[in-house]
Amino acid sequence: MSDDVRLSAGTATVTIAPDDGGAIHSLTVAGTELLRQDPGTGCFVMAPWAGRLGFGKLTVGDRTYQLPIDNPPHSIHGTVRDRAWEVVSRTANEAILRCRLTAPWPFAGTVVQTFTLTESGLTLAMRITTDRDPFPAQGGWHPWFLRDLAPATGPLELGFHPAWQYERGPDYLPTGRHIAPTPPPWDDCFAMPDGVRARLTWPGFLEFTVTSPVTDVVVWTLPEESLSVEAQSGPPNGLNTAPRMVTPDSPLDIRVSWTWQRLSRS
Secondary structure, rough: OOOOOEEEEEOOOEEEEEEEEEEEEEEEOEEOOOOOOOOOOEEEEEEEOOOHHHHEEEOOOOOEOOOOOOOOOOOEEEEEEEOOOOEHHHEEEEEEEEEEEOOOOOEEEEEEEEEEEEOEEEEEEEEEEEEOEEEOOOOEEEEEEOOOOOOOOOOOOOEEEEEEEEEEEOOOOEEEEEEOOOOOOOEEEEEOOOOEEEEEEOOOOOOEEEOOOOOOOEOOOOOOOOOEEEEEEEOHHHHHOOOOEEEEEEOEEEEEEEEEOOOOOO
């Protein structure tokens, strides 16, 4: 679309859609698209929470708020992915976007995303602030990486070594137990206490690394066409079970780095 923001550096390009939730619509390296292109895919931002919010209920102090149920029986992935974002600034390789937190989120605040592209990587940064009242918040990004790319000699391979997996109950929420990582398929959250690090490899084409100081990552392997590695600042339903409060003096800052290097065909 004409209002999309396009960044470029070396052979890498990124297209960001302010009017579509501030999402990344495209990431290409050496002319090859890495992200799924169906509506609602690409890579969207998750804020002011990430993953499922149990039954849409948010409890802060002695008050419980009901959020819209958009992934029955839960609310999922926050509210700002459905909002239009304001472009604060843009250069050839960096863009800053801003979105106000308004209803149905019950607290006034702001989410700012910064995208910085180099020829070998993309850094995603987010800051969540409150206008006045403290509130719990989480954030992260939900990419949809394509499994099969024409220049690769095989499908996408994932390598990561979590310390544990959050046991998922039948309601798809963490039970509170930490278990040894199970074999895939996954729609699960994993803990990496030293920071998230995962390697995605398209054999013969590209090695792609996801790193972040956050310590939780959701891995979703169920779609046949794509794979998601979602670094986020807390586990599903974490607003209620492990709240990180945002105050006027303490914003929530989140950063995720994607770096890549070309591989030679064997």
